[in-house]
Amino acid sequence: MNPQDFFDPLASEVLAVAPTRAHDLARLRVLAQRHAAPTVTVVGKYNHGKSRLLNELVGRDVFAVADRRQTVTLSEHHHAELRWLDAPGLDADVAEQDDGHAQQAIWLHADIRLFVHAAKEGELDAAERKLLQTLREDQLRTRRQTLFVLTQVDQMSDEEQLAKVSAAIEAQAHGLALHPVSATRHRNGVEGGKQLLLNKSGIPALQALLREVVQQVPAARQHEQAVLFADIGEQLQQQQAAAQAQWQALQQRQQQQRQQFEQGLQSVLESIHQDLLPIVELQGEDPALTPDTAADEFRLTAGKRERARIHVAYSRACIAIRAHLIQHGVEGLPADQRTSVASLDTVMVAVMGISVKYRADLRRRFCEPAGQAQLMQSFLHYYELSEDQQALQQALAQAQSEQQANTRALEALQRLRQGASA
Ligand SMILES: Nc1nc2c(ncn2[C@@H]2O[C@H](COP(=O)(O)OP(=O)(O)O)[C@@H](O)[C@H]2O)c(=O)[nH]1
Ligand SMILES: [Mg+2]
Known part of the structure; x- marks a missing residue:
């Protein structure tokens, strides 16, 4: 039997009395596809280098890179037994639909999120801080990991400037690990066969970290499933x-x-x-019982x-x-x-x-x-x-x-x- 044929009728019984659990059920439906490849997605504001980062990580230009808003829907690519999902940017001026796609990628599909922020933008803005905070809280609950990737570090004038930006961000998000990368350096390193540049790009280190995190996905999924079932169950009780x-x-x-x-x-x-x-x-x-006679009238x-x-x-x-x-x-x-x-x-x-x-x-x-x-x-x-x-x-x-x-x-x-x- 198709797993969805099993899942959907049961889920709608639950949904009928717990409509606020629609998202949790949708996520459980994704998790029910047990052999699906771990999914990596990007999250962050537009133009911060999300699509290009993914291209460097998969080693091919599969996702559209541009200076204007390019990614409007989700696009996916399978590589190295992972499912890579490029999502539109999250911005205050973003059309609701784009935002919906991004939210879906982050909350419904992703096992691992790469939070992308361009170094040249300096500190996180309020929206980024809030989102990062929400993702870190979610990580505590579901064990879905978020890696903070500081992109376009080649645009920093020197190490000192990079250190300053990093420190400012670390001050905003206590205990956050920053992973600085440069897609440009990586591409130049690959194309020119320059190992030093390649290493300096931060991409190989991020890839190594990703491999580690991917190893933890099956256990994380099991944990997340158990948490979601327990929470819904508690509500129903x-x-x-x-x-x-x-x-x-x-x-x-x-x-x-x-x-x-x-x-x-x-x-x-x-x-x-x-x-x-x-x-x-x-x-x-x-x-x-004695009836009156006519004479009795008055x-x-x-x-x-x-x-x-x-x-x-x-x-x-x-x-x-x-x-x-x-x-x-x-x-x-x-x-x-x-x-x-x-x-x-x-x-x-x-x-x-x-x-x-x-x-x-x-x-x-x-x-x-x-x-x-x-x-x-x-x-x-x-x-x-x-x-x-x-x-x-x-x-x-x-x-x-x-x-x-x-x-x-x-x-x-x-x-x-x-x-x-x-
Ligand atoms: N100098 C530099 N530019 C970058 C880097 N990564 C991305 N960009 C540029 O930033 C712009 C936006 O990149 P894109 O990946 O489309 O951003 P997205 O909107 O977040 O997906 C493009 O012009 C990219 O070429 C980088 O590491 N260094
Ligand atoms: Mg993009």
Whole structure:
């Protein structure tokens, strides 16, 4: 199987939950090509002699040299079992695209970076210092090495001037080793067969150093891979723990709220029950059941008084229940149950109906276990459908799917790691 066919689907599982790790994953993808030649690239401002340095190192004019901006994309050349990558210069005025290519060379492809600075420019400017600092920090983390090459030293008037520039740069970057070179001297030395000039060019010494550093590339790559996997893994573990805590907190809230709703409603129903007992426990004939005659129209009959009493008691019960529902955000009906009459679209109407109840209704609904259970069940049904509870359920589902995605990412990372060490 093509290694990328193995790598890419797994990497996208990781990327899905850790988008900020895109670069690390891209670098791991490069590192997954285990037998790829060690890659050497140049970094520095334009016109400092990067392309020409590479030409001298590989011994052929393969990279374009110019006084104006020449290298705009990456160009590569294979020589001496190394992959040489020439990159555009990094400058404040550089078009973003060139910069992107240079960044890719430095961060994505390079095993070894040659930081190029022309001696005649004197000290490092702010951008160079910052970049050099970043590269040195990266070297501590990934063991990818950066060699500082002071180029065009033939343009120094004498040794003293060179020493001054070197000292100034060393003062800017503590502990930095400088490798002075002159491409011109090297070329003249090669062409004229002058060994002394060749040696004085600094190129053979740099080549020898490079050979040493190249020897360390396989171990450095292994180290870098381990570091990247460990860092991504740690992030995923942290995310996993956070998602888990979030899910647990939501679930706890859901349980608590439901318990409060249920227990509260239970005690409301209980006190309604107590309130209604004197009314429903009437012995003997029920005057409320005696219908009025036409002659009773303007008279207060025992039947009317009793029905009013029942009605008031029922209203009290409804008010108590409604207060509880409002407190828990259970008021309106879910969207798919709404009618064209807004005042009817309440949970109270849906559960209780709108008709006035007789004594037997009151007893059945509020004073018998089956009726109470029925009320409890109906209100719990609408409780679950209330906006707050729906939102909570959604948040729970979201937290759960985050957890699942994270778990998949952790498994994918594990497989990538196994693939890397297989
Ligand atoms: N005198 C001298 N000129 C150099 C040296 N190296 C490069 N140059 C000149 O500096 C200019 C820029 O070189 P180039 O390699 O294209 O720089 P880059 O933009 O950093 O790749 C060209 O004119 C080169 O000939 C050197 O060692 N000595
Ligand atoms: Mg160039």
